Amino acid sequence: MSTAPLLEVTNLAKSFVSRKATAEIIRDISLSVGQGEFVSVIGPSGSGKSTLFNLLAELTAPSGGAVTFHGDRKPGVPFSAYMPQKDLLIPWLTVEDNASLGLSLQGMRRSKARERVRELFGTFRLEGQGGAYPFELSGGMRQRVALLRTVVQDRPLLLLDEPFGALDYLTRTELQLWLAELSAENGLSVVLITHDVPEALFLSDRVYVLSNRPATVRLVLEQNDPRPRTLAYLETEEFRHNERMLLEELTESARSRPEGSTR
Structure with a gap:
């Protein structure tokens, strides 16, 4: 593992200003x-x-x-690629299309994007689930689809x-x-x-x-x-x-x- 930092956060601060007040959320992180x-x-x-x-x-x-x-x-x-608290899978898209959505939105051809996610189905324990819809999946499987969608963006x-x-x-x-x-x-x-x-x-x-x-x-x-x-x-x-x-x-x-x- 390289000792060089990939990410450095230095003295980070964040405040939100409204008409009535300033809310200081982060100070010197x-x-x-x-x-x-x-x-x-x-x-x-x-x-x-x-x-x-x-x-x-x-x-x-x-x-x-x-x-x-x-x-x-x-x-x-x-x-960075990020995964929020909710899986945010689109109900009318299959596992394959949900997982490849980020790649498609970046301009990758849909066929190529699908091919990329299929290569990772084994790693993410989603073999045989490419054509399934979110309502057919357990909570754990939905989270693995969401994480695959995040990781595959490389x-x-x-x-x-x-x-x-x-x-x-x-x-x-x-x-x-x-x-x-x-x-x-x-x-x-x-x-x-x-x-x-x-x-x-x-x-x-x-x-x-x-x-x-x-x-x-x-x-x-x-x-x-x-x-x-x-x-x-x-x-x-x-x-x-x-x-x-x-x-x-x-x-x-x-x-x-x-x-x-x-x-």
Whole structure:
């Protein structure tokens, strides 16, 4: 894995101005993502995680600071591909057409786009489902279609906004295991926004903990255990220690304005 950063966020700030007031959402956030790294961002509800996600996805401009991307970038094409919380599959399109939609919208011939996604059906456990419609799929399968639609765009960075938050416990665990293997084996560079502390610890090389709004980085947790991890990791003393530390930090950050720290 290269030590050069793929993404650098430096002193990022974002405020929204109305006629009556200015709402400061993000203040002085800095983070980085290296090639092939899996990074998670967690924070209290309403802390500004979605705003940060939109800034990284270049859907909105910062009020201050900078988001800098390093590496190959096609002119006019976003650096990242993102997957929102809901799968947003189009009901009248098949799995094949939903998964290839992003490529088609970029101008790729539909036949070529379909061919590209079919090549990945095995990797995403969607064999034999190309002609199915969303209503015929389980929640886990719908999320895999949505993730395939994101990955197949072949962007340098993947942004995932709580992709498994609405799933039941067993399905969520299965997809976390699958995503852990997929990201490690394919060297994917990922930023995951999540409320789920065990999910962040299980999947990530590094976890950033945000404060209450206006969001700053309270803590940066580096994890040395190699990925992909197995469920046995959840029984280790290191996992229990890190989980307790993050939960304490999140609880404290929800109560007060933090000063920031790094561990």
